[in-house]
Amino acid sequence: MSEELHRQKSIKRKAVIDAKIAKATEQRGVLILLKGNGKGKSSSAFGTMARSVGHGKHCAVVQFSKGRLETGEFKLFHRHPQIDWHVMGHGFTWETQDCARDIAAAEQAWQKAAELLADDSLDLIVLDEMSYMFKYDYLSVEPVVAALKARPRMQTVIITGRTMALGLQDIADTISVIQDERHAFRLGVKAQAGIEY
């Protein structure tokens, strides 16, 4: 590409972006859903949290189905003064065979999340893997939608999980679908600390 063509293309590209930026003027917290079967949903939520913490903001996390305390994100963040971290009572739901215990744990985690959603000192809340709670009928979506709608205006919420409840999709501001095009796991590579957890 010639220098002049490059320059013209850059100017055009910048004009298009500047026009879009000029139109987006509203300032408020947003509801972000990260769904799909690909690798990167929870890590994206925690990366966004890292961004927020870097800007001095206060964040909270409720992990709904990864009940393990040995994840790298937990080790790095759970004692950070700007982060309030909560882990649901026990491990992956598909590792348990006790429905009543699962539902009680889900309900308890949701009570904690509801408290956080009413706290206007929190700038960002991550409800990690919450979507499975709806898929397995451990929680109803209606009270969650109501709490999200009633939350403080500047509070951003990120919810992750493979499939998303429709009620959440109706009120979301941003939805990203993370699709699995290839995964090292299927090539025979073992899940490893620092990458998968």
Place this chain on the structure above:
Amino acid sequence: MSEELHRQKSIKRKAVIDAKIAKATEQRGVLILLKGNGKGKSSSAFGTMARSVGHGKHCAVVQFSKGRLETGEFKLFHRHPQIDWHVMGHGFTWETQDCARDIAAAEQAWQKAAELLADDSLDLIVLDEMSYMFKYDYLSVEPVVAALKARPRMQTVIITGRTMALGLQDIADTISVIQDERHAFRLGVKAQAGIEY
């Protein structure tokens, strides 16, 4: 769902997952590509880095087109003792109209990345927004593919960007496509510190 049905489903689900886990035994670093037009590629890379740091691993970042020093991820991480952070010489490529300067900056950033890829004390390297370098012909993909192939066996590399060079896709272990289903920006919400940067 009855208790018994739930229990049976859980057992079956666990058996399927356990069988998959038993098959994946290889231990090595992987090449992860995060592409697509949706929100969450860079944040996913930085979230994975947070995980790795939490597990005591050593990480490095080269940011190829976001040359800004005011991002939340930079503020939080750049002085962390386990993280080596490098930012390319100047701002977004589409904000410049100087092709020669862009190419020189890209080349310099790549030299740094090549050094890191040869360093076996590094467990994870993030090459953030590198894919634009190939799209705009600022870098050739061949030397990058060669350096990735020759890197230390346990080193994981994550490359982000909307479109990915085919040469990278050929050798990747994991590819996630992040698709934009909805974005707050199009609803008129301004990009904000802690969420978009």
